[in-house]
Amino acid sequence: MGTPARAAIVGVAESDLGRTPDKTVLQLQLQAARVALDEAGLAFGDVDALFCAGNWSWSPNLMLAEYLGIRPKYTDTTNIGGSSFEAHVGHAVAGIEAGLFDVALIAYGSTQRSDRSRNRGNFTFRLTDQYELPFGLPTPVGAYALAATRHMYEYGTTSEQLAEVAVATRKWASMNEKAMMRDPITIEDVLNSRWIAEPLHLLDCCLVTDGGGAVVVASAERARETRKAPVWILGHGEAHTHNSIANMPDLATHQAAVASGQAAFAMAGLTPAEIDVVEIYDSFTITVLLTLEALGFCGRGESGAFVSGQRTAPGGPFPMNTNGGGLSYCHPGMYGIFLLIEATRQLRGECGPRQVKGARTAVAHGTGGVLSSAATVILGKD
């Protein structure tokens, strides 16, 4: 193990998930934050740092803090896409280590499904977007498809191997009553689902849902007084490498995740082999394969074989995305906060039928943009 943890996750919660037409993003975050704080035995008045990411206001933190009635002395709106919340955890630990605050609330909410706000299209082509948007690539899926094509070309990865991830993840979802898609699927079902952007089929793609979540991070001192056993933050790392997919240095390697993973594992003093449960951002099946390689769970180009034979499914040797993932549980635009929620619950032993027995260490790894950003958090229990 590395140096003793200075901070812990002490509360986690989801809001209503799926389709929430009568809820606002503020209500969803209130719902989740209230439960997460209550889990910890804390109140809104204890929160002295606020972390949030969203595009529903020009300054989400100002609006959310006011709505929640909190006056944070530290605030962070880092938005690097779906990995933002893993980055927020790292920033919260750094702030706590610096003595700037004791209790951080990380919150997210989205009503993208009810709003039908995804992919309205026809943005103005400006700044560096003007060199890509006029070609009409559906993003983000088209960008991940470009990465998948390149991974297939370099390593012989197959559509069947990508489908293994979707099938295994659905099995975990079948054990999560909060998951939106719970009926079993087969590899043939994935391959027979319609193309979205070749080589990705519909069932290679995450859901589009509403939902929100909250994570409370506290200093070690405060964590020892909270209601539930603290889930210690043993290591964290973040990186970003590009904005647009044509500027990704190597489409078959998730370099941001290589960097964030190395930093997190070094800080934790752990190796991938010592991790019991893995929550990896699964915006698309290819995202998972690239991340498994980047974090060192398997070698470069070996991820297709690594996930084959349902190795990541319940009962398999590599429990991964145990809540059903963005592919089958929920995906309200930026999914990263749900990785932290599930990893925390697994380490607390709260996951019922899908509990990974004896889990003592977990990785929550977020990926944002078009494989642009990554942030890795390594968690452990006493």
Place this chain on the structure above:
Amino acid sequence: MPAQIPASMLQQDSDSRPYWEGLARGELRLQRCDACARTVFYPRAFCPHCSSDRLSWIVATGRGTIYSYTVAHQAYGLFAGDVPFIVAIVELEEGVRMMSRIIDAPRERIRVGAPVQVTFEAVGEDFTLPYFRLVE
């Protein structure tokens, strides 16, 4: 046939203006760094490799290869009616990559590594894009 794209959607700026002017004249323009001699795309106000601000415009040969590609079967807004269409990342001879479309090509002949040549297509009034075709 791709959708007509209104030129008003494009916000040219002082980095990009020579690039778009080149396309209108049938030239694919890139920048080359006077200090380190590396090619730069997209256009910008300094060399991201060596930080020099001495960049010169060059005209690309228009030859390249497909680095990766996808066939879009679902698209949005103006582009929704274009499906299916092929979007590729093309690696130009000059050593830079750019996004584009591959047009007039049978699906089965599209592969990573295939040689391609730029073609200038008017996609709207006063709006020309660099697309690519497979080299026979």
